[in-house]
Amino acid sequence: DARVTQTPRDKVTEMGQEVTMRCQPILGHNTVFWYRQTMMQGLELLAYFRNRAPLDDSGMPKDRFSAEMPDATLATLKIQPSEPRDSAVYFCASGQGLAGPGDTQYFGPGTRLTVL
Amino acid sequence: KNQVEQSPQSLIILEGKNCTLQCNYTVSPFSNLRWYKQDTGRGPVSLTIMTFSENTKSNGRYTATLDADTKQSSLHITASQLSDSASYICVVSAGLSGGYNKLIFGAGTRLAVHP
Numbered sequence: 665d666a667r668v669t670q671t672p673r674d675k676v677t678e679m680g681q682e683v684t685m686r687c688q689p690i691l692g693h694n695t696v697f698w699y700r701q702t703m704m705q706g707l708e709l710l711a712y713f714r715n716r717a718p719l720d721d722s723g724m725p726k727d728r729f730s731a732e733m734p735d736a737t738l739a740t741l742k743i744q745p746s747e748p749r750d751s752a753v754y755f756c757a758s759g760q761g762l763a764g765p766g767d768t769q770y771f772g773p774g775t776r777l778t779v780l
Numbered sequence: 781k782n783q784v785e786q787s788p789q790s791l792i793i794l795e796g797k798n799c800t801l802q803c804n805y806t807v808s809p810f811s812n813l814r815w816y817k818q819d820t821g822r823g824p825v826s827l828t829i830m831t832f833s834e835n836t837k838s839n840g841r842y843t844a845t846l847d848a849d850t851k852q853s854s855l856h857i858t859a860s861q862l863s864d865s866a867s868y869i870c871v872v873s874a875g876l877s878g879g880y881n882k883l884i885f886g887a888g889t890r891l892a893v894h895p
Binding site for chain 2: 706763766773
């Protein structure tokens with residue numbers, strides 16, 4: 665049963681610390697999405713990659729956030745320095761297309777980040 | 781401005797009853813509309829994906845409708861079960877240049893099914 669995996673599942677850190685979240689997409693999927701979800705804002709798209717290249721990262725605060733795909737089996741989202749307002753659940757999703765009509769996205773379980 | 785609005789914000793129904801969730805959007809150019817179910821503490825799961833030309837699509841007890849003229853969609857749940865308690869998120873995909881799509885999310889409807 666193929667699924668998207670994310671680590672860590674929970675992370676508590678102090679303001680100013682670096683945070684790295686990891687995602688392993690489903691094997692064979694060539695599109696990876698990063699989302700953030702809060703009670704206030706709901707689900708927001710931060711960035712997405714196609715064949716490891718960033719296609720759209722307009723939703724991501726550039727000054728402190730960065731997203732990469734070092735290889736086809738690993739996507740990372742890094743926050744440096746972290747701030748309390750970054751507290752949220754971060755989801756990774758993967759798919760085989762660019763969110764077109766035939767492209768289902770499969771979400772991971774999320775990383776719950778708390779910045780104190 | 782591209783927007784997706786869902787109503788109601790929350791809903792409580794009794795087990796076995798039907799319910800309908802609404803989604804209105806102003807997204808252009810429209811590519812497709814998706815409904816997701818998100819259980820507490822989990823990632824969203826896709827229920828349906830509909831294109832401009834599709835009026836209705838079913839997935840078990842879930843039936844989504846789309847009226848592209850009025851830019852409205854609904855998700856109808858039949859014979860609700862306790863396991864239907866979740867948030868339901870409407871997402872509209874805008875087709876951008878370069879062949880890729882931008883996803884615009886609704887805030888979701890939180891459904892509680894009581895015994």
